[in-house]
Amino acid sequence: MGSTGRYQVCCIGAGYVGGPTMAVVAKMCPKIDVTVVDISQRRIDAWNSQQDSELPIYEPGLKEAVLNTRGKNLFFSTDVDGAIERANMIFVAVNTPTKKDGLGAGRAADLTYWELAARRIAKIAKSPKIVVEKSTVPIRTAEAISTVLNASGTTKFQILSNPEFLAEGTAMRDLENPDRILIGGNLKDEDGIQAIGELVDIYSHWVPKEKIITTNVWSSELSKLVANFFLAQRVSSINAVSALCESSGADVDEVSMAVGMDSRIGSKFLKASVGFGGSCFQKDILNLVYLSESMGLKEIAEYFHWVVRMNDLQKDRFVSRIIHGLFNTVTGKRIAILGFSFKKDTGDTRESAAISVCQRLVDERANLAIYDPKVQEAQIWQDITAASRMDRLELERLVHISSNPYEASQGSHALVVCTEWDEFRDLNFEKILGIMEKPAFIFDGRNVLNHEHLRKLGFVVYAIGKPLDPRLNVV
Numbered sequence: 001m002g003s004t005g006r007y008q009v010c011c012i013g014a015g016y017v018g019g020p021t022m023a024v025v026a027k028m029c030p031k032i033d034v035t036v037v038d039i040s041q042r043r044i045d046a047w048n049s050q051q052d053s054e055l056p057i058y059e060p061g062l063k064e065a066v067l068n069t070r071g072k073n074l075f076f077s078t079d080v081d082g083a084i085e086r087a088n089m090i091f092v093a094v095n096t097p098t099k100k101d102g103l104g105a106g107r108a109a110d111l112t113y114w115e116l117a118a119r120r121i122a123k124i125a126k127s128p129k130i131v132v133e134k135s136t137v138p139i140r141t142a143e144a145i146s147t148v149l150n151a152s153g154t155t156k157f158q159i160l161s162n163p164e165f166l167a168e169g170t171a172m173r174d175l176e177n178p179d180r181i182l183i184g185g186n187l188k189d190e191d192g193i194q195a196i197g198e199l200v201d202i203y204s205h206w207v208p209k210e211k212i213i214t215t216n217v218w219s220s221e222l223s224k225l226v227a228n229f230f231l232a233q234r235v236s237s238i239n240a241v242s243a244l245c246e247s248s249g250a251d252v253d254e255v256s257m258a259v260g261m262d263s264r265i266g267s268k269f270l271k272a273s274v275g276f277g278g279s280c281f282q283k284d285i286l287n288l289v290y291l292s293e294s295m296g297l298k299e300i301a302e303y304f305h306w307v308v309r310m311n312d313l314q315k316d317r318f319v320s321r322i323i324h325g326l327f328n329t330v331t332g333k334r335i336a337i338l339g340f341s342f343k344k345d346t347g348d349t350r351e352s353a354a355i356s357v358c359q360r361l362v363d364e365r366a367n368l369a370i371y372d373p374k375v376q377e378a379q380i381w382q383d384i385t386a387a388s389r390m391d392r393l394e395l396e397r398l399v400h401i402s403s404n405p406y407e408a409s410q411g412s413h414a415l416v417v418c419t420e421w422d423e424f425r426d427l428n429f430e431k432i433l434g435i436m437e438k439p440a441f442i443f444d445g446r447n448v449l450n451h452e453h454l455r456k457l458g459f460v461v462y463a464i465g466k467p468l469d470p471r472l473n474v475v
Protein backbone atom coordinates (compact mmCIF):
# COMPACT_ATOMS: atom_id res chain seq x y z
CA MET A 1 0.00 0.00 0.00
CA GLY A 2 1.08 3.56 -0.59
CA SER A 3 1.17 6.15 2.20
CA THR A 4 -2.54 6.76 1.50
CA GLY A 5 -3.34 3.17 2.40
CA ARG A 6 -4.64 2.58 -1.09
CA TYR A 7 -3.15 0.09 -3.55
CA GLN A 8 -0.85 2.00 -5.93
CA VAL A 9 -0.47 1.12 -9.58
CA CYS A 10 2.00 2.91 -11.81
CA CYS A 11 2.31 2.62 -15.57
CA ILE A 12 5.48 3.70 -17.36
CA GLY A 13 4.56 4.82 -20.88
CA ALA A 14 1.49 6.99 -21.57
CA GLY A 15 0.91 5.90 -25.16
CA TYR A 16 -1.77 4.01 -27.09
CA VAL A 17 -1.54 1.13 -24.61
CA GLY A 18 -0.62 2.82 -21.31
CA GLY A 19 -3.27 5.57 -21.58
CA PRO A 20 -6.40 3.55 -22.43
CA THR A 21 -5.39 0.51 -20.34
CA MET A 22 -4.88 2.56 -17.20
CA ALA A 23 -8.04 4.60 -17.82
CA VAL A 24 -9.96 1.31 -17.73
CA VAL A 25 -8.15 0.05 -14.60
CA ALA A 26 -8.96 3.37 -12.87
CA LYS A 27 -12.57 3.25 -14.01
CA MET A 28 -13.12 -0.36 -12.94
CA CYS A 29 -11.14 -0.20 -9.68
CA PRO A 30 -12.11 3.02 -7.86
CA LYS A 31 -10.20 1.93 -4.74
CA ILE A 32 -6.90 1.71 -6.61
CA ASP A 33 -4.78 4.78 -7.41
CA VAL A 34 -3.36 4.69 -10.93
CA THR A 35 -0.51 6.97 -12.02
CA VAL A 36 0.60 6.97 -15.65
CA VAL A 37 4.06 8.44 -16.19
CA ASP A 38 6.05 9.32 -19.28
CA ILE A 39 9.29 11.04 -20.16
CA SER A 40 7.46 13.11 -22.75
CA GLN A 41 6.21 16.31 -21.11
CA ARG A 42 4.16 17.08 -24.21
CA ARG A 43 2.28 13.78 -23.99
CA ILE A 44 1.58 14.17 -20.28
CA ASP A 45 0.40 17.77 -20.79
CA ALA A 46 -1.98 16.51 -23.47
CA TRP A 47 -3.36 13.81 -21.13
CA ASN A 48 -3.89 16.52 -18.49
CA SER A 49 -5.34 19.00 -20.96
CA GLN A 50 -8.56 20.74 -19.96
CA GLN A 51 -9.50 20.77 -23.64
CA ASP A 52 -10.82 17.22 -23.94
CA SER A 53 -10.30 17.33 -27.71
CA GLU A 54 -6.56 17.59 -27.02
CA LEU A 55 -6.02 14.13 -25.52
CA PRO A 56 -2.92 12.75 -27.24
CA ILE A 57 -4.78 9.91 -28.93
CA TYR A 58 -8.22 9.53 -30.43
CA GLU A 59 -10.08 6.41 -29.35
CA PRO A 60 -13.87 6.11 -29.15
CA GLY A 61 -14.98 6.14 -25.48
CA LEU A 62 -11.56 7.10 -24.13
CA LYS A 63 -12.33 10.75 -23.45
CA GLU A 64 -15.30 9.88 -21.21
CA ALA A 65 -13.29 7.33 -19.20
CA VAL A 66 -10.43 9.79 -18.68
CA LEU A 67 -12.67 12.72 -17.74
CA ASN A 68 -14.56 10.59 -15.20
CA THR A 69 -11.45 9.37 -13.39
CA ARG A 70 -8.71 11.95 -13.94
CA GLY A 71 -7.80 13.72 -10.72
CA LYS A 72 -9.81 11.18 -8.67
CA ASN A 73 -7.86 7.92 -8.98
CA LEU A 74 -6.16 8.43 -12.37
CA PHE A 75 -3.14 10.71 -12.61
CA PHE A 76 -0.78 11.60 -15.45
CA SER A 77 2.69 12.82 -14.55
CA THR A 78 6.31 13.12 -15.63
CA ASP A 79 7.46 12.31 -12.10
CA VAL A 80 8.57 8.81 -13.02
CA ASP A 81 10.67 8.32 -9.89
CA GLY A 82 7.94 9.39 -7.48
CA ALA A 83 5.44 7.05 -9.09
CA ILE A 84 7.90 4.13 -9.01
CA GLU A 85 8.63 4.77 -5.35
CA ARG A 86 4.97 4.72 -4.32
CA ALA A 87 3.85 1.83 -6.52
CA ASN A 88 2.97 -1.67 -5.44
CA MET A 89 2.69 -2.74 -9.05
CA ILE A 90 4.45 -1.18 -12.05
CA PHE A 91 3.21 -1.78 -15.60
CA VAL A 92 5.75 -1.10 -18.32
CA ALA A 93 4.07 -0.05 -21.58
CA VAL A 94 6.91 1.70 -23.37
CA ASN A 95 7.45 1.43 -27.10
CA THR A 96 9.44 -1.51 -28.49
CA PRO A 97 9.96 -0.61 -32.16
CA THR A 98 11.95 -2.55 -34.74
CA LYS A 99 15.69 -1.86 -34.43
CA LYS A 100 16.95 0.57 -37.06
CA ASP A 101 20.70 -0.03 -36.67
CA GLY A 102 23.18 -2.59 -35.44
CA LEU A 103 22.72 -6.29 -34.81
CA GLY A 104 19.32 -7.50 -36.03
CA ALA A 105 18.51 -4.11 -37.67
CA GLY A 106 15.18 -4.16 -39.55
CA ARG A 107 14.00 -7.26 -37.68
CA ALA A 108 14.80 -7.45 -33.96
CA ALA A 109 12.90 -5.44 -31.34
CA ASP A 110 14.67 -2.39 -29.96
CA LEU A 111 14.50 -2.83 -26.19
CA THR A 112 16.35 0.38 -25.32
CA TYR A 113 13.27 2.06 -23.81
CA TRP A 114 12.36 -1.07 -21.89
CA GLU A 115 15.84 -1.42 -20.44
CA LEU A 116 15.97 2.27 -19.49
CA ALA A 117 12.65 1.92 -17.68
CA ALA A 118 13.87 -1.23 -15.90
CA ARG A 119 17.11 0.46 -14.85
CA ARG A 120 15.12 3.39 -13.47
CA ILE A 121 12.92 1.02 -11.46
CA ALA A 122 16.02 -0.80 -10.14
CA LYS A 123 17.59 2.49 -9.08
CA ILE A 124 14.56 4.05 -7.41
CA ALA A 125 12.64 1.16 -5.82
CA LYS A 126 13.23 0.70 -2.10
CA SER A 127 10.37 -1.72 -1.39
CA PRO A 128 9.34 -4.96 -3.21
CA LYS A 129 7.56 -4.37 -6.52
CA ILE A 130 5.66 -6.39 -9.05
CA VAL A 131 6.82 -5.37 -12.52
CA VAL A 132 4.35 -6.15 -15.29
CA GLU A 133 5.57 -6.46 -18.87
CA LYS A 134 2.76 -4.85 -20.89
CA SER A 135 4.81 -3.95 -23.97
CA THR A 136 5.15 -6.56 -26.68
CA VAL A 137 8.61 -8.02 -26.31
CA PRO A 138 10.66 -10.92 -27.67
CA ILE A 139 10.49 -14.20 -25.81
CA ARG A 140 12.75 -14.30 -22.73
CA THR A 141 12.76 -10.51 -22.21
CA ALA A 142 11.33 -10.95 -18.71
CA GLU A 143 14.35 -13.05 -17.84
CA ALA A 144 16.74 -10.33 -19.04
CA ILE A 145 14.76 -7.66 -17.24
CA SER A 146 14.76 -9.72 -14.06
CA THR A 147 18.57 -9.80 -14.21
CA VAL A 148 18.72 -6.01 -14.56
CA LEU A 149 16.21 -5.44 -11.78
CA ASN A 150 17.65 -7.86 -9.29
CA ALA A 151 21.31 -6.94 -9.94
CA SER A 152 21.50 -4.29 -7.21
CA GLY A 153 19.93 -6.60 -4.63
CA THR A 154 18.33 -3.69 -2.71
CA THR A 155 14.81 -5.06 -2.97
CA LYS A 156 12.85 -7.97 -4.48
CA PHE A 157 11.05 -7.85 -7.80
CA GLN A 158 8.54 -10.21 -9.34
CA ILE A 159 8.27 -10.01 -13.11
CA LEU A 160 4.99 -10.86 -14.83
CA SER A 161 4.18 -10.93 -18.52
CA ASN A 162 0.75 -9.51 -19.30
CA PRO A 163 0.61 -8.77 -23.04
CA GLU A 164 -2.04 -6.42 -24.34
CA PHE A 165 -4.40 -7.54 -27.11
CA LEU A 166 -6.37 -4.33 -27.69
CA ALA A 167 -6.75 -3.08 -31.25
CA GLU A 168 -6.71 0.65 -31.94
CA GLY A 169 -10.10 2.10 -32.80
CA THR A 170 -11.80 -0.43 -30.51
CA ALA A 171 -9.40 -0.16 -27.55
CA MET A 172 -11.99 0.70 -24.90
CA ARG A 173 -14.34 -2.09 -25.97
CA ASP A 174 -11.45 -4.57 -26.12
CA LEU A 175 -10.20 -3.54 -22.69
CA GLU A 176 -13.60 -3.57 -21.01
CA ASN A 177 -14.67 -6.84 -22.57
CA PRO A 178 -11.52 -8.77 -23.46
CA ASP A 179 -11.53 -12.24 -25.06
CA ARG A 180 -8.93 -13.24 -22.49
CA ILE A 181 -6.38 -11.82 -20.09
CA LEU A 182 -3.05 -13.58 -20.31
CA ILE A 183 -0.70 -13.55 -17.33
CA GLY A 184 2.66 -15.25 -17.43
CA GLY A 185 4.56 -15.67 -14.19
CA ASN A 186 6.66 -17.95 -12.07
CA LEU A 187 4.09 -20.57 -11.12
CA LYS A 188 6.67 -22.65 -9.26
CA ASP A 189 7.51 -20.01 -6.70
CA GLU A 190 5.41 -18.78 -3.79
CA ASP A 191 6.24 -15.12 -4.43
CA GLY A 192 5.48 -15.66 -8.13
CA ILE A 193 2.08 -17.12 -7.32
CA GLN A 194 1.39 -14.23 -4.92
CA ALA A 195 2.29 -11.68 -7.64
CA ILE A 196 0.06 -13.40 -10.20
CA GLY A 197 -2.73 -13.34 -7.60
CA GLU A 198 -2.42 -9.56 -7.17
CA LEU A 199 -2.70 -8.97 -10.91
CA VAL A 200 -5.61 -11.42 -11.20
CA ASP A 201 -7.33 -9.46 -8.40
CA ILE A 202 -7.12 -6.24 -10.41
CA TYR A 203 -8.61 -7.78 -13.56
CA SER A 204 -11.24 -9.65 -11.54
CA HIS A 205 -12.94 -6.31 -10.88
CA TRP A 206 -14.47 -6.59 -14.36
CA VAL A 207 -13.20 -9.69 -16.19
CA PRO A 208 -14.81 -13.09 -15.48
CA LYS A 209 -12.33 -15.46 -13.78
CA GLU A 210 -12.54 -18.07 -16.58
CA LYS A 211 -11.20 -15.50 -19.05
CA ILE A 212 -8.07 -14.86 -16.98
CA ILE A 213 -5.46 -17.43 -17.90
CA THR A 214 -2.06 -18.00 -16.39
CA THR A 215 0.95 -19.59 -18.09
CA ASN A 216 4.68 -19.60 -17.75
CA VAL A 217 6.35 -16.32 -18.72
CA TRP A 218 7.78 -17.53 -22.03
CA SER A 219 4.49 -18.94 -23.30
CA SER A 220 2.87 -15.62 -22.50
CA GLU A 221 5.53 -13.57 -24.31
CA LEU A 222 5.45 -15.85 -27.34
CA SER A 223 1.64 -16.04 -27.47
CA LYS A 224 1.43 -12.30 -28.03
CA LEU A 225 3.73 -12.42 -31.08
CA VAL A 226 1.97 -15.51 -32.39
CA ALA A 227 -1.49 -13.95 -32.03
CA ASN A 228 -0.37 -11.01 -34.17
CA PHE A 229 1.19 -13.38 -36.70
CA PHE A 230 -2.06 -15.35 -37.04
CA LEU A 231 -4.10 -12.16 -37.49
CA ALA A 232 -1.73 -10.59 -40.02
CA GLN A 233 -1.40 -13.92 -41.82
CA ARG A 234 -5.15 -13.95 -42.42
CA VAL A 235 -5.02 -10.49 -43.97
CA SER A 236 -2.04 -11.44 -46.16
CA SER A 237 -3.76 -14.66 -47.18
CA ILE A 238 -6.97 -12.94 -48.25
CA ASN A 239 -4.93 -10.26 -50.00
CA ALA A 240 -3.11 -12.99 -51.95
CA VAL A 241 -6.53 -14.35 -52.88
CA SER A 242 -7.62 -10.86 -53.97
CA ALA A 243 -4.97 -10.87 -56.73
CA LEU A 244 -6.29 -14.24 -57.87
CA CYS A 245 -9.84 -12.89 -57.91
CA GLU A 246 -8.94 -9.93 -60.11
CA SER A 247 -7.34 -12.27 -62.65
CA SER A 248 -10.17 -14.80 -62.59
CA GLY A 249 -13.37 -12.76 -62.25
CA ALA A 250 -14.12 -14.07 -58.74
CA ASP A 251 -15.16 -11.58 -56.06
CA VAL A 252 -12.97 -11.56 -52.92
CA ASP A 253 -15.82 -10.51 -50.61
CA GLU A 254 -17.89 -13.48 -51.79
CA VAL A 255 -14.94 -15.83 -51.37
CA SER A 256 -14.22 -14.45 -47.92
CA MET A 257 -17.86 -14.85 -46.87
CA ALA A 258 -18.04 -18.40 -48.18
CA VAL A 259 -14.76 -19.40 -46.56
CA GLY A 260 -15.37 -17.55 -43.30
CA MET A 261 -18.71 -19.27 -42.69
CA ASP A 262 -16.78 -22.44 -41.96
CA SER A 263 -16.71 -22.19 -38.18
CA ARG A 264 -13.23 -23.73 -38.14
CA ILE A 265 -12.00 -20.74 -40.17
CA GLY A 266 -14.23 -17.92 -38.86
CA SER A 267 -15.28 -14.72 -40.56
CA LYS A 268 -13.10 -12.10 -38.84
CA PHE A 269 -9.92 -10.66 -40.34
CA LEU A 270 -10.76 -11.78 -43.86
CA LYS A 271 -11.29 -8.34 -45.33
CA ALA A 272 -9.08 -7.74 -48.35
CA SER A 273 -7.37 -4.34 -48.33
CA VAL A 274 -4.58 -2.25 -49.72
CA GLY A 275 -2.48 -3.88 -46.98
CA PHE A 276 -2.32 -4.01 -43.22
CA GLY A 277 -0.66 -1.18 -41.30
CA GLY A 278 -0.24 -0.25 -37.67
CA SER A 279 2.64 -0.21 -35.27
CA CYS A 280 2.56 -3.87 -34.36
CA PHE A 281 1.88 -6.47 -37.07
CA GLN A 282 4.97 -5.86 -39.13
CA LYS A 283 7.22 -5.28 -36.14
CA ASP A 284 6.02 -8.35 -34.24
CA ILE A 285 6.28 -10.65 -37.25
CA LEU A 286 9.77 -9.38 -38.03
CA ASN A 287 10.52 -10.10 -34.41
CA LEU A 288 9.44 -13.72 -34.96
CA VAL A 289 11.58 -13.82 -38.12
CA TYR A 290 14.57 -12.66 -36.10
CA LEU A 291 13.90 -15.08 -33.25
CA SER A 292 13.64 -17.98 -35.71
CA GLU A 293 16.80 -16.95 -37.53
CA SER A 294 18.68 -16.70 -34.24
CA MET A 295 17.56 -20.21 -33.42
CA GLY A 296 18.88 -21.45 -36.79
CA LEU A 297 15.34 -22.07 -38.10
CA LYS A 298 15.88 -20.56 -41.56
CA GLU A 299 12.82 -21.98 -43.33
CA ILE A 300 10.55 -21.09 -40.44
CA ALA A 301 11.89 -17.53 -40.52
CA GLU A 302 11.09 -17.41 -44.26
CA TYR A 303 7.57 -18.67 -43.63
CA PHE A 304 6.92 -15.85 -41.13
CA HIS A 305 8.60 -13.32 -43.41
CA TRP A 306 6.27 -14.05 -46.34
CA VAL A 307 3.36 -12.52 -44.44
CA VAL A 308 5.16 -9.17 -44.42
CA ARG A 309 6.37 -9.56 -48.01
CA MET A 310 2.85 -10.33 -49.19
CA ASN A 311 1.75 -7.10 -47.53
CA ASP A 312 4.40 -5.06 -49.37
CA LEU A 313 3.37 -6.75 -52.60
CA GLN A 314 -0.26 -5.81 -52.03
CA LYS A 315 0.62 -2.12 -51.60
CA ASP A 316 2.76 -2.26 -54.78
CA ARG A 317 -0.02 -3.97 -56.69
CA PHE A 318 -2.48 -1.26 -55.65
CA VAL A 319 -0.20 1.56 -56.79
CA SER A 320 0.46 -0.25 -60.09
CA ARG A 321 -3.28 -0.45 -60.69
CA ILE A 322 -3.53 3.32 -60.16
CA ILE A 323 -0.66 4.13 -62.52
CA HIS A 324 -1.74 1.73 -65.27
CA GLY A 325 -5.37 2.69 -64.81
CA LEU A 326 -4.54 6.36 -65.39
CA PHE A 327 -3.10 5.52 -68.83
CA ASN A 328 0.34 4.58 -67.53
CA THR A 329 1.23 7.96 -66.12
CA VAL A 330 0.27 9.97 -63.07
CA THR A 331 2.90 12.67 -63.52
CA GLY A 332 1.30 16.06 -62.98
CA LYS A 333 -2.13 14.54 -62.35
CA ARG A 334 -4.00 15.44 -59.17
CA ILE A 335 -4.95 12.45 -57.03
CA ALA A 336 -7.19 12.76 -53.98
CA ILE A 337 -6.14 10.47 -51.12
CA LEU A 338 -9.04 9.71 -48.79
CA GLY A 339 -7.81 8.49 -45.42
CA PHE A 340 -4.29 8.48 -44.04
CA SER A 341 -4.55 6.57 -40.73
CA PHE A 342 -3.79 2.84 -40.74
CA LYS A 343 -7.45 2.00 -40.04
CA LYS A 344 -10.62 3.87 -39.18
CA ASP A 345 -11.40 5.36 -35.76
CA THR A 346 -7.80 6.17 -34.96
CA GLY A 347 -5.53 9.08 -35.78
CA ASP A 348 -2.52 6.73 -35.67
CA THR A 349 -0.52 6.59 -38.90
CA ARG A 350 2.28 4.27 -37.89
CA GLU A 351 3.09 1.93 -40.85
CA SER A 352 -0.13 3.07 -42.52
CA ALA A 353 -0.54 1.70 -46.04
CA ALA A 354 -1.42 5.28 -47.08
CA ILE A 355 2.16 6.37 -46.42
CA SER A 356 3.57 3.82 -48.88
CA VAL A 357 0.88 4.59 -51.45
CA CYS A 358 1.57 8.35 -51.22
CA GLN A 359 5.33 7.88 -51.30
CA ARG A 360 5.15 5.77 -54.47
CA LEU A 361 2.78 8.23 -56.17
CA VAL A 362 4.96 11.18 -55.22
CA ASP A 363 7.94 9.33 -56.71
CA GLU A 364 5.92 9.33 -59.95
CA ARG A 365 5.50 13.11 -59.56
CA ALA A 366 1.75 12.96 -59.01
CA ASN A 367 0.07 15.88 -57.22
CA LEU A 368 -1.62 14.63 -54.06
CA ALA A 369 -4.51 16.15 -52.12
CA ILE A 370 -4.72 14.24 -48.84
CA TYR A 371 -7.72 14.24 -46.52
CA ASP A 372 -8.14 12.38 -43.22
CA PRO A 373 -10.76 13.22 -40.58
CA LYS A 374 -8.50 12.58 -37.55
CA VAL A 375 -4.86 12.75 -38.57
CA GLN A 376 -3.18 16.09 -37.86
CA GLU A 377 -1.68 17.94 -40.81
CA ALA A 378 1.76 18.03 -39.14
CA GLN A 379 1.69 14.24 -38.77
CA ILE A 380 0.97 13.75 -42.48
CA TRP A 381 3.89 15.99 -43.39
CA GLN A 382 6.17 14.18 -40.98
CA ASP A 383 5.23 10.75 -42.41
CA ILE A 384 5.48 11.78 -46.05
CA THR A 385 8.80 13.55 -45.52
CA ALA A 386 10.25 10.57 -43.65
CA ALA A 387 9.14 8.15 -46.37
CA SER A 388 10.23 10.20 -49.37
CA ARG A 389 13.63 10.81 -50.92
CA MET A 390 12.52 14.39 -51.65
CA ASP A 391 12.96 17.25 -49.22
CA ARG A 392 10.09 19.22 -47.68
CA LEU A 393 10.31 22.05 -50.24
CA GLU A 394 10.05 19.66 -53.20
CA LEU A 395 7.21 17.80 -51.50
CA GLU A 396 5.28 21.00 -50.88
CA ARG A 397 5.09 21.46 -54.64
CA LEU A 398 3.43 18.06 -55.00
CA VAL A 399 1.47 17.46 -51.80
CA HIS A 400 -1.45 19.41 -50.44
CA ILE A 401 -3.41 18.61 -47.25
CA SER A 402 -7.16 19.11 -47.70
CA SER A 403 -9.65 20.09 -45.03
CA ASN A 404 -12.49 18.07 -46.55
CA PRO A 405 -13.03 15.36 -49.18
CA TYR A 406 -14.67 17.73 -51.66
CA GLU A 407 -11.75 20.11 -51.66
CA ALA A 408 -9.45 17.11 -52.17
CA SER A 409 -11.56 15.89 -55.11
CA GLN A 410 -11.70 19.26 -56.86
CA GLY A 411 -9.92 18.93 -60.20
CA SER A 412 -8.55 15.48 -59.43
CA HIS A 413 -8.21 12.62 -61.92
CA ALA A 414 -8.68 9.94 -59.31
CA LEU A 415 -9.94 9.30 -55.78
CA VAL A 416 -7.91 6.78 -53.83
CA VAL A 417 -9.44 5.35 -50.64
CA CYS A 418 -6.72 4.27 -48.23
CA THR A 419 -8.70 4.11 -44.95
CA GLU A 420 -12.22 2.76 -44.40
CA TRP A 421 -13.61 5.83 -42.53
CA ASP A 422 -17.43 5.53 -42.35
CA GLU A 423 -17.92 9.07 -43.66
CA PHE A 424 -16.51 8.07 -47.07
CA ARG A 425 -19.53 5.84 -47.73
CA ASP A 426 -21.90 8.79 -47.43
CA LEU A 427 -20.12 11.33 -49.60
CA ASN A 428 -22.10 13.14 -52.30
CA PHE A 429 -20.58 11.35 -55.29
CA GLU A 430 -22.75 13.20 -57.83
CA LYS A 431 -21.15 16.41 -56.59
CA ILE A 432 -17.69 14.82 -56.59
CA LEU A 433 -18.08 13.57 -60.15
CA GLY A 434 -19.02 17.09 -61.20
CA ILE A 435 -15.81 18.61 -59.85
CA MET A 436 -13.37 15.90 -61.01
CA GLU A 437 -11.49 15.59 -64.31
CA LYS A 438 -13.01 13.04 -66.72
CA PRO A 439 -12.82 10.13 -66.97
CA ALA A 440 -13.10 10.14 -63.19
CA PHE A 441 -11.43 7.18 -61.48
CA ILE A 442 -11.97 5.68 -58.04
CA PHE A 443 -9.49 3.23 -56.55
CA ASP A 444 -11.12 1.74 -53.48
CA GLY A 445 -8.31 0.23 -51.39
CA ARG A 446 -10.76 -0.79 -48.68
CA ASN A 447 -13.82 -1.98 -50.64
CA VAL A 448 -16.08 0.33 -48.66
CA LEU A 449 -17.87 2.20 -51.43
CA ASN A 450 -20.92 1.15 -53.44
CA HIS A 451 -19.14 0.29 -56.67
CA GLU A 452 -22.21 -0.50 -58.73
CA HIS A 453 -23.79 2.85 -57.86
CA LEU A 454 -20.54 4.69 -58.65
CA ARG A 455 -20.25 2.99 -62.04
CA LYS A 456 -23.83 3.96 -62.83
CA LEU A 457 -22.93 7.56 -62.02
CA GLY A 458 -20.08 7.37 -64.53
CA PHE A 459 -16.96 6.66 -62.44
CA VAL A 460 -14.39 4.08 -63.56
CA VAL A 461 -13.93 2.00 -60.42
CA TYR A 462 -11.16 -0.32 -59.30
CA ALA A 463 -11.76 -2.32 -56.11
CA ILE A 464 -9.47 -4.85 -54.45
CA GLY A 465 -10.16 -8.43 -55.53
CA LYS A 466 -13.21 -7.57 -57.64
CA PRO A 467 -13.87 -8.33 -61.31
CA LEU A 468 -12.02 -5.60 -63.24
CA ASP A 469 -13.89 -2.67 -64.75
CA PRO A 470 -13.53 -3.08 -68.58
CA ARG A 471 -12.90 0.67 -68.84
CA LEU A 472 -9.80 0.35 -66.65
CA ASN A 473 -6.49 0.20 -68.45
CA VAL A 474 -5.06 -3.14 -67.22
CA VAL A 475 -1.55 -4.38 -67.87
Ligand SMILES: NC(=O)C1=CN([C@@H]2O[C@H](COP(=O)(O)OP(=O)(O)OC[C@H]3O[C@@H](n4cnc5c(N)ncnc54)[C@H](O)[C@@H]3O)[C@@H](O)[C@H]2O)C=CC1
Binds near residue numbers: 114
Ligand atom coordinates in the same frame (compact mmCIF):
# COMPACT_ATOMS: atom_id res chain seq x y z
N1 LIG B 1 -0.62 0.35 -30.13
C1 LIG B 1 -1.25 -0.77 -29.95
O1 LIG B 1 -2.36 -0.97 -30.44
C2 LIG B 1 -0.66 -1.87 -29.14
C3 LIG B 1 0.66 -1.82 -28.72
N2 LIG B 1 1.19 -2.86 -27.98
C4 LIG B 1 2.56 -2.81 -27.50
O2 LIG B 1 2.59 -1.90 -26.38
C5 LIG B 1 3.83 -1.18 -26.35
C6 LIG B 1 3.56 0.31 -26.35
O3 LIG B 1 2.91 0.64 -27.57
P1 LIG B 1 2.22 2.06 -27.79
O4 LIG B 1 1.43 2.41 -26.58
O5 LIG B 1 1.56 1.99 -29.10
O6 LIG B 1 3.52 3.00 -27.88
P2 LIG B 1 3.58 4.59 -27.78
O7 LIG B 1 4.80 4.99 -28.54
O8 LIG B 1 2.26 5.17 -28.12
O9 LIG B 1 3.82 4.87 -26.21
C7 LIG B 1 4.98 4.55 -25.53
C8 LIG B 1 5.28 5.69 -24.55
O10 LIG B 1 6.36 5.28 -23.71
C9 LIG B 1 7.12 6.45 -23.39
N3 LIG B 1 8.45 6.04 -22.91
C10 LIG B 1 9.46 5.45 -23.58
N4 LIG B 1 10.48 5.19 -22.78
C11 LIG B 1 10.13 5.62 -21.54
C12 LIG B 1 10.77 5.61 -20.28
N5 LIG B 1 12.00 5.07 -20.12
N6 LIG B 1 10.13 6.16 -19.22
C13 LIG B 1 8.88 6.69 -19.36
N7 LIG B 1 8.23 6.71 -20.53
C14 LIG B 1 8.83 6.18 -21.62
C15 LIG B 1 7.16 7.23 -24.69
O11 LIG B 1 7.46 8.58 -24.50
C16 LIG B 1 5.72 6.99 -25.21
O12 LIG B 1 4.85 8.04 -24.84
C17 LIG B 1 4.62 -1.68 -27.56
O13 LIG B 1 5.47 -2.71 -27.11
C18 LIG B 1 3.57 -2.23 -28.48
O14 LIG B 1 4.06 -3.27 -29.30
C19 LIG B 1 0.42 -3.94 -27.62
C20 LIG B 1 -0.89 -4.02 -27.99
C21 LIG B 1 -1.54 -2.99 -28.76
Ligand SMILES: O=C(O)[C@H]1O[C@H](OP(=O)(O)OP(=O)(O)OC[C@H]2O[C@@H](n3ccc(=O)[nH]c3=O)[C@H](O)[C@@H]2O)[C@H](O)[C@@H](O)[C@@H]1O
Binds near residue numbers: 235270273275276
Ligand atom coordinates in the same frame (compact mmCIF):
# COMPACT_ATOMS: atom_id res chain seq x y z
O1 LIG C 1 -0.27 -5.75 -30.86
C1 LIG C 1 -0.96 -4.85 -31.29
O2 LIG C 1 -0.59 -3.69 -31.43
C2 LIG C 1 -2.35 -5.07 -31.76
O3 LIG C 1 -2.28 -5.32 -33.18
C3 LIG C 1 -3.52 -5.49 -33.81
O4 LIG C 1 -4.32 -4.32 -33.61
P1 LIG C 1 -4.16 -2.99 -34.49
O5 LIG C 1 -2.86 -3.04 -35.22
O6 LIG C 1 -4.42 -1.85 -33.59
O7 LIG C 1 -5.38 -3.05 -35.54
P2 LIG C 1 -6.06 -4.23 -36.37
O8 LIG C 1 -7.52 -4.10 -36.24
O9 LIG C 1 -5.48 -5.55 -36.07
O10 LIG C 1 -5.69 -3.83 -37.86
C4 LIG C 1 -4.35 -3.94 -38.35
C5 LIG C 1 -4.33 -3.65 -39.83
O11 LIG C 1 -4.91 -4.72 -40.57
C6 LIG C 1 -5.88 -4.23 -41.45
N1 LIG C 1 -6.93 -5.26 -41.63
C7 LIG C 1 -7.52 -5.83 -40.56
C8 LIG C 1 -8.48 -6.79 -40.72
C9 LIG C 1 -8.83 -7.21 -42.01
O12 LIG C 1 -9.70 -8.08 -42.23
N2 LIG C 1 -8.22 -6.62 -43.07
C10 LIG C 1 -7.26 -5.66 -42.92
O13 LIG C 1 -6.71 -5.15 -43.90
C11 LIG C 1 -6.41 -2.97 -40.77
O14 LIG C 1 -7.03 -2.11 -41.66
C12 LIG C 1 -5.12 -2.40 -40.22
O15 LIG C 1 -4.42 -1.68 -41.19
C13 LIG C 1 -4.27 -6.66 -33.18
O16 LIG C 1 -5.56 -6.77 -33.76
C14 LIG C 1 -4.39 -6.47 -31.67
O17 LIG C 1 -5.00 -7.63 -31.09
C15 LIG C 1 -3.00 -6.25 -31.08
O18 LIG C 1 -3.08 -6.03 -29.70
